[in-house]
Amino acid sequence: MLSLEDNERLTRVGAGTPMGELMRRYWIPAAFSDAIAKPDSSPQRVRLMGESLVLFRDSGGRIGLLEERCPHRTASLFYGRNEQGGLRCVYHGLKFDVEGNCVDAPCVPQVGDVQLRNIKNQLKTRSYPCIERGEMVWTYMGPPELKPVFPDLEWTKLPKAQRYATRHVQECNYLQGIEGGFDATHLTFLHGGDTEPSRRIVPTHYEVLPTDFGFVVGTGREPGNGTIMWNVNVMLMPFHKIISSVPHAAHVWAPIDDENTMLYSIDFHPDRALTEDDLTRSKEGRGIHTENVAGTDHAIRNRANDYLIDRDLQASGASYTGMKGLGTQDCAIQESMGPIADRSAEHLLACDAAIVKIRRLMLQTLKDHATGKPLPGMNPRSYRVRSMRCEAPSGTPFAETMISRVRIDSEAAE
Ligand code: FES
Ligand SMILES: [Fe+2]
Numbered sequence: 001m002l003s004l005e006d007n008e009r010l011t012r013v014g015a016g017t018p019m020g021e022l023m024r025r026y027w028i029p030a031a032f033s034d035a036i037a038k039p040d041s042s043p044q045r046v047r048l049m050g051e052s053l054v055l056f057r058d059s060g061g062r063i064g065l066l067e068e069r070c071p072h073r074t075a076s077l078f079y080g081r082n083e084q085g086g087l088r089c090v091y092h093g094l095k096f097d098v099e100g101n102c103v104d105a106p107c108v109p110q111v112g113d114v115q116l117r118n119i120k121n122q123l124k125t126r127s128y129p130c131i132e133r134g135e136m137v138w139t140y141m142g143p144p145e146l147k148p149v150f151p152d153l154e155w156t157k158l159p160k161a162q163r164y165a166t167r168h169v170q171e172c173n174y175l176q177g178i179e180g181g182f183d184a185t186h187l188t189f190l191h192g193g194d195t196e197p198s199r200r201i202v203p204t205h206y207e208v209l210p211t212d213f214g215f216v217v218g219t220g221r222e223p224g225n226g227t228i229m230w231n232v233n234v235m236l237m238p239f240h241k242i243i244s245s246v247p248h249a250a251h252v253w254a255p256i257d258d259e260n261t262m263l264y265s266i267d268f269h270p271d272r273a274l275t276e277d278d279l280t281r282s283k284e285g286r287g288i289h290t291e292n293v294a295g296t297d298h299a300i301r302n303r304a305n306d307y308l309i310d311r312d313l314q315a316s317g318a319s320y321t322g323m324k325g326l327g328t329q330d331c332a333i334q335e336s337m338g339p340i341a342d343r344s345a346e347h348l349l350a351c352d353a354a355i356v357k358i359r360r361l362m363l364q365t366l367k368d369h370a371t372g373k374p375l376p377g378m379n380p381r382s383y384r385v386r387s388m389r390c391e392a393p394s395g396t397p398f399a400e401t402m403i404s405r406v407r408i409d410s411e412a413a414e
Pocket of ligand 2 (some may be wrong): 180181186191326330
């Protein structure tokens, strides 16, 4: 269990909170690029880290992410006109460029140049810098002077044909997602029937090692033949997981606010295009992706319809949950813990050893951030890692050498 105080510290992401400020030191995904595919296309609402924002691509192709509220009289810029190098509020016509500068104020024509300049200065609105990587728009919401270089996330650097990405809203705090992502035991149960046979053995070893990118989580299963099978997953600060599957996969749990999360799910192959089989499996919601209501970020199988649980299928034993797909199963169970899980009410068991260590590490990172110590993941090259599986003779400790084995060489990441 966790104290209420620590639970709050780890889960709240608004501006000014410890975790909110820590996450703002990293690049955060805001949208898929195709949401604002063309210059001067329709602006989009983005809710991120508890802030309501509006995203647009200006006439020159530059991307702006502005506070949604117009600084004049707080109307929504979502309804704005995206025209000639800026977004114009339709209430009284103020216009803002991608950096939040007020570049036109036609509602105050009778004042002199100096006065007009002053008005424009007062009306500068909040904006966050954006960058496009891997067909996604990423933003940086932290102190400008601390903006890091975009990290070498392998899946963002691959050609389009080697990647498949979706996203959907999870109605719960981001930490339930991350903890679910690194809770290896649930593969044997929650996903029972949907995972490969080796994952059906209950793990007996749980190791977590801090690294310069976040941490490595090792889960050991012993099939009884004198070996230990390690499943090694990497967590890249502050909310990335690279999954040791074939093709490779990744999750990003980007907080919408304290009680909602945009879960990005990505399949990728470093060396080849994804095959029709790979894509069909993902599009049908059999892997980590969910099938969404067309044109939305909301899953067809959701809390309101109990994720279309099939009790007969569950009773038959063919599926542990009776729910279709790993993505739906994870979402169902993580949302079932409530908008923000009350970790003070838990009774942790030996199989939660990795979860306990992860929480400790994250609390320690919050402390380090508060005292100005270096943060993991600030060197972009530290993200050149892959999750992996390996075998070792039983009794071999999960050593530090594991960390070097998850690193990929620079060519693979280019
Ligand atoms: S509220 Fe936006 S221009 Fe007046
Ligand atoms: Fe899962």
